Amino acid sequence: MNSASDSDSTRGGDRVTGGPVIRVGSAPDSWGVWFPDDPNQVSPTQFLDEVSAAGYQWIELGPYGFLPTDPAELRDALDARGLSLSAGTVFEHLHRPNSWTDVWDQVADVAALTAAVGGRHVVVIPEMWRDPTTGAVLEDRELNLEAWQRKTSEVDRLGKAMFEQYGVKLQYHPHADSHVGTQTEVLRFLADTDPEHVTLCLDTGHIAYCGGDNIAIICAHPERIGYLHLKQVDPTVIAKVEAEDLPFGEAVKLGAMIEPPLGIPELPSLLAEIQNLNVDIYAIVEQDLYPCATDVPLPIAQRTRSYLGGCGIPSVRFR
Template sequence: MGKVNVGSAPDSWGVWFADDAQQTPWERFLDEVAAAGYTRIELGPYGYLPTDPARLKEELDKRGLEVTAGTIFEHLHRPDSWESTWRDVSAVAELTAAMGAKHLVVIPSMWRDSVTGEIVEPPLDDESRTRHGRQMTELGRRIAAEYGLKTQFHPHADAHVDTHENVERFLAETDGEHVNLCLDTGHISYCGGDNLKLIQDYPDRIGYVHLKQVDPNVLDSVIEQGLGFGEAVKRGVMCEPPQGVPDLPPVLDALSKLDVDLFAIVEQDLYPCPSDVPLPIAERTLSYLMTHGGGVSV
């Protein structure tokens, strides 16, 4: 049985951007994530936490926290996008590696604005998907070579890799030696995918996990009205476990049976939210996971 090592992230404190007056201040996030009982976190948007490695390490150490991964968006489906993507990726990868983490979570560009819901790009054609897969494999190879990090690709709602079919296409277009899957249970369910089937069909490609749930009633309304992901989050589409889907105990059980140790980071999208909302949810979620998750470890 593998360990499912649980952590949390700034996202669960309503953080989507490096600097936004609506968000929880970074000091409060660190204080509260530790108070909730977590010992592992992600960096969140680059620039939200201090980017000076010495200062960040000091802040983490005094709260008993460690970093599991950095996160960054990419746009490698676009021609001539390598240099701009690498510039952003390398800054995050450097800080991630300096914190002793081993993973970089890479998220695809969104075809819809994450806040306004405005459609900003057309769907990818076959040529663009093939180019994207080839470029992502090279990105993962270079990240490993230069920073010693494993690249974990994160399918995302309203992004160019979203549905179950598109996830499978991405896995077929990429090399598992250099890039694998950050299985975000909420985004897979949001886009109509099957988390358990992905674990079953691609056990060797599950390299990292984000744990979240979707409220199916809110999702039905969002789909019916054609709303973007940002508005869906405002309406509470990503809900506190165990109120939504997928059912997490079977997912955690399937992950533990992969016989590898995985990081599973709780990410409940809450942007924006009142400052007193995240901590009680984080405490209840950790208690629920520890009670209902085979192989779960803090």
């Protein structure tokens, strides 16, 4: 597996030699960006300026429309700051009947833009079964067998179509309050999908949020780990979330996602496990902060970069 291919790593800097590399970047989510346009969020210019100033090269698109959707304009904005794109991001609800066209229309936009500026991955996230803000229950918490089989077969189809049409790899992202969140669900999902077309974006925070063991998942399916989101959760907040059955958005407002090394999982041992996989891979810092004051993200990003750089993992690179 070559998760960060030669074509990924040459744009914006020469390929690092001497063995596989964990390329650490950041994402709009770490600047409190959840929507294409929202008055509670930083501007695209602030995000781009500050993520570069914090010492990261690799970024994600965030919600489609937050950053420029014209490839030339986006490429110019990235190049001006020495930034490169690792992935786009999109949600799916393929367990629902007759949902392919709606999902594909969104995926195609994201995949086309990602590929046009040199990205080779699209992170695909299952939509949540309850509204993250209001907590309103939108669907059953668990899928019946028919819906589960529809989801897994259609995600296989999606991964195949994305790669054939745009040359991007589907990285599936388990998520809190979704149908693929717990460790049991993640392992079942991996067992029921095609490794040729679907690999995992292991989000360390969401796995921990849902009570899972990141290293156990890595050890069970090392060949399926294609991409990483690095984050930690605050166990005290998670205990409150579980006790009160709070929706994800409320949990984030309470500080469920916390900067390392203040939460779990412990990242040095996790990164060491990833290093042992002997693959090139992106590890994107993605600390959910919505909503947050505009002066909050940059100092956290700087401290996080310093912390990750000091974890003693030789293959970690920021440029």
